[in-house]
Amino acid sequence: MATVPPNFPEIKQEQLKPYLHDSIVVPDELQGNVLITTLDKVYNWSRKSSMWPLLFGLACCAIEMIATAASRYDLARFGMEVMRPSPRQSDLMIVSGTVTKKMVPAIVRIYNQMAEPRYVLAMGACATGGGPFKEGYNVVSGIDKYIPVDVYVPGCPPTPEALIYGLLKVHEKVERQSILTVPWYRKDQSEFVPVPRLGADIFDPRQVELIKETTMKKPVEASAATTGGGDAAAHAAGPKAVSGKAKSRMEEAKRRAAAKRAG
Amino acid sequence: MSATLVAEAPDQTQTGTLADVLPGVLGTTSDDTDKAYLVAADKILDALAYLRDKEGYDFLSSVTCVDYQGYNGKQRKGISERFDVVYHLYSTKKGGGHVVLHAPIPSNDTIASATSLFPGANLQEREVYDLYGIKFEGHPNLRRILLWDGFNGHPMRKDWKEAYFDEDSKPFRSRHPKGSYEFHEDKLPWGKNATYPAGWDPDTWQAPVAYVPVSQAPKHLGEAHLDTESIVVNLGPHHPSTHGVFRMLTRIEGETILALEPEMGYLHRNHEKIGERNTYLMNMPFTDRLDYLNSMSNNWGYALAVEKLTGIEVPERAEYIRVIMAEFTRFVNHTWSIGFILNDLGALQTPALYAIEEREMILDLFEEVSGARLMCNYLRFGGVVRDLTAGWLTKARYLANDRLPRALDELDRMLTDNEILMARGRGVGYLPAEDLISLSVSGPMIRAAGVAYDIRKAEPYGVYDRFDFEIPTLPHSDIYDRYYIRLLEARQSVRILQQALADIPGGETVGFGDYASATLSQGFGSIMGGKGGYNLRPPEGEAYARVESPKGELGFYIASDGKPNPWRYHVRSPCYINLNALGPMSVGYKLADAVVILGAIDIVLGEVDR
Numbered sequence: 001m002a003t004v005p006p007n008f009p010e011i012k013q014e015q016l017k018p019y020l021h022d023s024i025v026v027p028d029e030l031q032g033n034v035l036i037t038t039l040d041k042v043y044n045w046s047r048k049s050s051m052w053p054l055l056f057g058l059a060c061c062a063i064e065m066i067a068t069a070a071s072r073y074d075l076a077r078f079g080m081e082v083m084r085p086s087p088r089q090s091d092l093m094i095v096s097g098t099v100t101k102k103m104v105p106a107i108v109r110i111y112n113q114m115a116e117p118r119y120v121l122a123m124g125a126c127a128t129g130g131g132p133f134k135e136g137y138n139v140v141s142g143i144d145k146y147i148p149v150d151v152y153v154p155g156c157p158p159t160p161e162a163l164i165y166g167l168l169k170v171h172e173k174v175e176r177q178s179i180l181t182v183p184w185y186r187k188d189q190s191e192f193v194p195v196p197r198l199g200a201d202i203f204d205p206r207q208v209e210l211i212k213e214t215t216m217k218k219p220v221e222a223s224a225a226t227t228g229g230g231d232a233a234a235h236a237a238g239p240k241a242v243s244g245k246a247k248s249r250m251e252e253a254k255r256r257a258a259a260k261r262a263g
Numbered sequence: 264m265s266a267t268l269v270a271e272a273p274d275q276t277q278t279g280t281l282a283d284v285l286p287g288v289l290g291t292t293s294d295d296t297d298k299a300y301l302v303a304a305d306k307i308l309d310a311l312a313y314l315r316d317k318e319g320y321d322f323l324s325s326v327t328c329v330d331y332q333g334y335n336g337k338q339r340k341g342i343s344e345r346f347d348v349v350y351h352l353y354s355t356k357k358g359g360g361h362v363v364l365h366a367p368i369p370s371n372d373t374i375a376s377a378t379s380l381f382p383g384a385n386l387q388e389r390e391v392y393d394l395y396g397i398k399f400e401g402h403p404n405l406r407r408i409l410l411w412d413g414f415n416g417h418p419m420r421k422d423w424k425e426a427y428f429d430e431d432s433k434p435f436r437s438r439h440p441k442g443s444y445e446f447h448e449d450k451l452p453w454g455k456n457a458t459y460p461a462g463w464d465p466d467t468w469q470a471p472v473a474y475v476p477v478s479q480a481p482k483h484l485g486e487a488h489l490d491t492e493s494i495v496v497n498l499g500p501h502h503p504s505t506h507g508v509f510r511m512l513t514r515i516e517g518e519t520i521l522a523l524e525p526e527m528g529y530l531h532r533n534h535e536k537i538g539e540r541n542t543y544l545m546n547m548p549f550t551d552r553l554d555y556l557n558s559m560s561n562n563w564g565y566a567l568a569v570e571k572l573t574g575i576e577v578p579e580r581a582e583y584i585r586v587i588m589a590e591f592t593r594f595v596n597h598t599w600s601i602g603f604i605l606n607d608l609g610a611l612q613t614p615a616l617y618a619i620e621e622r623e624m625i626l627d628l629f630e631e632v633s634g635a636r637l638m639c640n641y642l643r644f645g646g647v648v649r650d651l652t653a654g655w656l657t658k659a660r661y662l663a664n665d666r667l668p669r670a671l672d673e674l675d676r677m678l679t680d681n682e683i684l685m686a687r688g689r690g691v692g693y694l695p696a697e698d699l700i701s702l703s704v705s706g707p708m709i710r711a712a713g714v715a716y717d718i719r720k721a722e723p724y725g726v727y728d729r730f731d732f733e734i735p736t737l738p739h740s741d742i743y744d745r746y747y748i749r750l751l752e753a754r755q756s757v758r759i760l761q762q763a764l765a766d767i768p769g770g771e772t773v774g775f776g777d778y779a780s781a782t783l784s785q786g787f788g789s790i791m792g793g794k795g796g797y798n799l800r801p802p803e804g805e806a807y808a809r810v811e812s813p814k815g816e817l818g819f820y821i822a823s824d825g826k827p828n829p830w831r832y833h834v835r836s837p838c839y840i841n842l843n844a845l846g847p848m849s850v851g852y853k854l855a856d857a858v859v860i861l862g863a864i865d866i867v868l869g870e871v872d873r
Contacts, residue, residue: 055503059530059869060555062507063637071616072623085503100872101457102411103508103529106500130456132549134447135540136533137418137425138410141448141456157637199468200415201426201457208465210453215463246449253444 040178047091047117048079048171054090055083056110059097061124061157068160078167087113092170094163095149098126098133099140101202105195111147112192116184119170122149123163125156132156146204147193281318281362286310292365297571297806299349299363304374307366311350311380320352320362323381323703325807325835326388328368328395329822332421334830344368346397349820350377351807351835355700355714358721361807368397376402383703383843386525390839394419394535409528409872412471415460419536426451426458432828433540474524475512493521496854500529504607504858507868511845511861515854523849523857525842527872534873538832543569543644543799546832551638553834554870556596559588559629560812562642567724568808568819569644572801578777581646582726583767587659588641589725589810590756590763591629594667595622596813597707597749597756600865601674604746607862608687614678621662621670628659644799650778656764656771663760671753679747688743692848692860696740702843706815708864711748712740718811729766730759742856745863798827805831814838814865834873838866 016037026034057065069075069083084090087110099107111120122143125131130141143149150173153166184190194205203211282291287306292299302310314320329347344367352362368374376399377384388399389408396417399405407414416423427447429435448454459465475495499510508529514522534553538546550565551558563585570577577585602618626636631652633639641647678684694702696712709716717734719727735751737744801823809818815837822831841864849857 056501058508059532060552060637063555067619067623070619070623072620098530098532100529100531102531103500106508106529110501132552133532133537134456135425135427135429136537137456138528138531138533139456141427145455159636197465197470198411199413199465199470200459200463202455203457203459203465204453204455207453207455211459211463211465214452215459215461246446249449250445 040180043179044175044177048174050079050082051092051119051170051174052082052084052090053080053092053094054087054110054114055085056093057096058099058103059126061096061127064157064160064163065094065096065123068163073160073164075164075167078164078171080167087111088115090114091117092119092121092167094121094123095127095143096123098131099143100138101140101198102138104140104143104146104202105198107143108146108193108195112195116190117174117182119150119173120147121151121153121166121170123153123166124158125154128152128154140202146196284313286313289367292805297361297363297804299365299805301365301367304348304366304368307348307350307364308375308377308380310364311352311377314352314362314364315380318362319354319356321700322353322355322705323350323377323383324353324361324705324809324816325349325351325818325820325833326377326384326391327820327831327833327835328391328397328419329831330395330419330421334824344370346372346395348374348391348397351818351820353721355709355716355721358716360722363807372396373398373400375400376405378402381703382701383840385702386839386843387703393417396420404524406474407528409531411528412474415458415463418533424458425533425536426456431540432826433542433545475514492516498857499526504861506603506862506866509861509866509868509871511857513849513854513857518853518855520849520852520854520857523846525845527839527842527868530868530872532869532873534834535832539829541829542827543801543829546829547643548638548640550834551640552869553836553873554812554814554817554838554867555637556599556867557592557813558637558639559585559592559641560810560817562639563589563725564808564810564812564817565819566642566644567810568806568821569799569801571808572804572806572821572823573644573799575645577645577725579726579768581778583763584647584651584778585642585725586727586730586763587760587767588629588639588647590760591625591659593756593813594753594760595625596865597753598622598670598674600813600862601678601746601749604742604859604862604865605678605684607859608684610683617677618674621667624662624666628655628662631655631658647778653771656767659760660764663757663764667757667760668754671750671757675750679750684746685743687856687859688746689741690739691742691852691856692745692863693739693741694844694848698847699740699844702847703840704815704844706811706813706837706841707745707748707752708815708841708844710734710752711737711744713738718809718816722809724808724810727759730762732759742859742863745865749865800825800827807835809835812837814867814870815841817870834870836870836873838864838868838870839873842866842871 026036067073069081075081093111093114095107122128126133127143130139133139134141151166151169153162155162196202196204282288282300285300285302286309287303288310289301289303292301327349329349330345331347332345346368348366348368350364366374374397376388378388379401386408388402389405391397392399392405393407393409394417406412418425493514493516496513496515497510498513499505500508505511510526510529512524512526513520534549538549541549547562547565550561553561598618599622602615605614606612629639630636632649632655633641696709696714699709699712700714713736715734715736720734732755735748735755737748803823803825805820805822807818807820809816816835817837818835820831820833820835821829824830845861845864849860852860
């Protein structure tokens, strides 16, 4: 039994129904010449069809990003072959590779310089969550600790096919947005992400109070400060301070483990 | 136990005399696979000068440091101090093996800098200072290099613990306590990978003054030169010309470069610290990510070092497979690099698209045998992880005999006589051969300066001594020659490939001929005298092995304390050390040339910063 193919125009008409106004009546003789659609659709179609990525490579994933743009995978099919080195001219930041503490201030600054609408795609395991280098002392465990990310592409490195899939997901996200609700036409919606600073270790200016609570709690120990005692303060205070998010995650994990044992 | 050691040490006659005549020698390390001389720290310059001037060891390959605190619960034989700076020297004229010097560092953590004898020690000593806190007296510019000024502590010291510290060695027992998992982020109040010393106040903390390079007026600008104000121009770390995240601080006058300082560490992924926590086998996929264009060569360097340490034999078929993979990799790297030199010259994208066309076909071959395009993780200690697939050789032969030579011919036709390439490349970035050698530069860079030094010939590893190939050299040591030498080397790679693919033992038949040694297939325990096991435990000792990676001399230095994790794991990265020459090569040329000079060094930041 071959399944009957759904009647595509009818389904499309059904989807468009809420947007079609009764007041617009297209005469029969113009039916072939006039298209009626929504502003959102045109707006989003044009945005997604000429989305320019930032020419920005961090590590190994950048090689696969170049391969994606090269002749075999041909990113030009999606209107994305124009990579702009300037953040002012680009719409999409592909964070392709390991984000290190030394690099993250530059990345946040570049992100702040991008004009809205802007999107961020975290490519690969490192940009998503630190990847194989997560435990390293100079590695940021995921760029989403600092800037908002729209799409994550797993892999180490992701193949060009995976990257293209992720880029199409960005396109889908663009298509779902409405000009009425997007933040960049609203007042006081966009904020700069504070640029993290490199002190004794990297710190987020928003977390200064939190850091001071830990480091200033104990009397100053000269030995810990001078002889590479990088662990001293953090590990002393570490396990006690557990955030709410972490608690819920741990509880969920325990529940899952219990369910697994029971089932 | 140590009966299995196979020492590829320098020949005995030479070492016998050296121990007597070397200034400041305290003794030799006898329990090692690599024989090393212990030299008093205050006599190290005399010893290095003796080796350079009298014995012809003109190439200071590697300078690194080992921290022996807590070593196996006791002191290592012959080494009494905590820190030990290790020098590896080679001879570019004679070829052959190395001389290893160990200098135990006195308690004030200070040793004389070797930069006066070997300017190539510059970046490596800065790295040792950064990661271990050893101060090199007389170093011209001893600043942190991979981390930033003001970072707390020296992270490679054994007592320095990172924020996400679990245990000293893997596998961690704490991974799944009570059946659930915990995120490291959740254990720290700020939810990020950071750790702050007690008493550190982010409010009152002051950032150190940013470094600016001082003017080093080039010789050709004489006294009569119009005195204008020089400015500092920064390139990077986000800049399309820097091949990743690299930063160049330049001081320019007009457009002429007066001084250029490389700034790196933007991709410092703590390879060595993680490598010391890992087991030996766990490090193999990490080596893929060093020079991420050439994972197979990196695998080989690491496998060689461990095989040297443990004495694992490699079967013939595996040796041929390794050669084939390494030469394919070299082809990929050189065409990639040619394409991107042209990119840096302003021929944006088009030459690069032509140059990397064949790369995809080679990556398909890699994917077929290893499962991954870039991060192949294909080699193992004592062989390769699995045999070639059916029909692989046919495809590889088609590439090597037909497709790749044609691709090189095409590049040659398009680029070699190109007027712009000549105008921009001829005479730019010149540095004489003796300067390059003293700066520890290796690989295509010195061969473009007329030095026929290639590890595949100078100290053959694998089965390279069986193939008929040449080391191409070019005389001018400029950008044009650095472009053209890569084309010539890629031709030699194709030549080796054709021979290796024709001669490979076992041929097309899958499963005929061993692709891995018996120790690998039975588990590593068998060579350790015990029962078969997954974890390799090399005997106590140290080994340094090097391969001719497409970028230059890639070396791995491993010190073992007999446990499943390396005590010290150091990568002698060709890209990093070749950058020694960037400043001297760029001074006197235009700022736009610096971009191409960097491109012609052919760096990969994963290997520069590690």
